[in-house]
Amino acid sequence: MHLRFSQEIKSLLQRLAEQHLTLGDILTETSERGFSLVIALLVLPFLFPMPPGLAGPFGAACLVLSAQMVLGRRSPWLPKKIARYKFPRPFAELLLKNLQRLTRILEKITRHRLAKIANNPLTWRINGLCISWLTILLMSPVPFTNPFPTVGILLLAVATIEADGLLICVGYVLTALITALFGFIGYALWLAPSLLPSIFK
Numbered sequence: 001m002h003l004r005f006s007q008e009i010k011s012l013l014q015r016l017a018e019q020h021l022t023l024g025d026i027l028t029e030t031s032e033r034g035f036s037l038v039i040a041l042l043v044l045p046f047l048f049p050m051p052p053g054l055a056g057p058f059g060a061a062c063l064v065l066s067a068q069m070v071l072g073r074r075s076p077w078l079p080k081k082i083a084r085y086k087f088p089r090p091f092a093e094l095l096l097k098n099l100q101r102l103t104r105i106l107e108k109i110t111r112h113r114l115a116k117i118a119n120n121p122l123t124w125r126i127n128g129l130c131i132s133w134l135t136i137l138l139m140s141p142v143p144f145t146n147p148f149p150t151v152g153i154l155l156l157a158v159a160t161i162e163a164d165g166l167l168i169c170v171g172y173v174l175t176a177l178i179t180a181l182f183g184f185i186g187y188a189l190w191l192a193p194s195l196l197p198s199i200f201k
Helices: 004-018 023-047 055-070 089-109 121-139 147-162 165-199
Strands: none
Touching: 004 023, 004 089, 004 147, 023 055, 023 089, 023 121, 023 147, 055 121, 121 147, 121 165, 147 165
């Protein structure tokens, strides 16, 4: 089974490795699918070791797109400064090499299911809301946590493209679990200053 997501992301990355496409070019070519495709393309690097400082600009672009989903837009738009961003070719080549592992997993778990949920206009908005929230968590300065919201965002992006209502519901549950994890980490960090003196007595 070959998914639209894996085919389109692979095709985009191959083109990015050969020529300098901007995010604006990709959105123009992919239309409504561009929301999920570009969001997936922007967060995909955070599954792997990446240089610091990318979460800010990539996260900002994700927030702009996901906020438009919340508002019910079907034609994506990016500010000119973000739309002109070009992925460096070595960067695209690296992602292309790592993509095969992710694609194998996705092709095992994704199907066209629960169409009433997947095609509901309200689901589109809720997906955008969850992706926005997970992007905020991705941009937070908590170390070593990037893969958690990244997995949630990718899951929702893929489920949206593939119209997999069951996977969308799983994405909502995962969003709640990731939120609870960050809440626990935040609570632990808040308690740390008061606990450390007693630990080192």
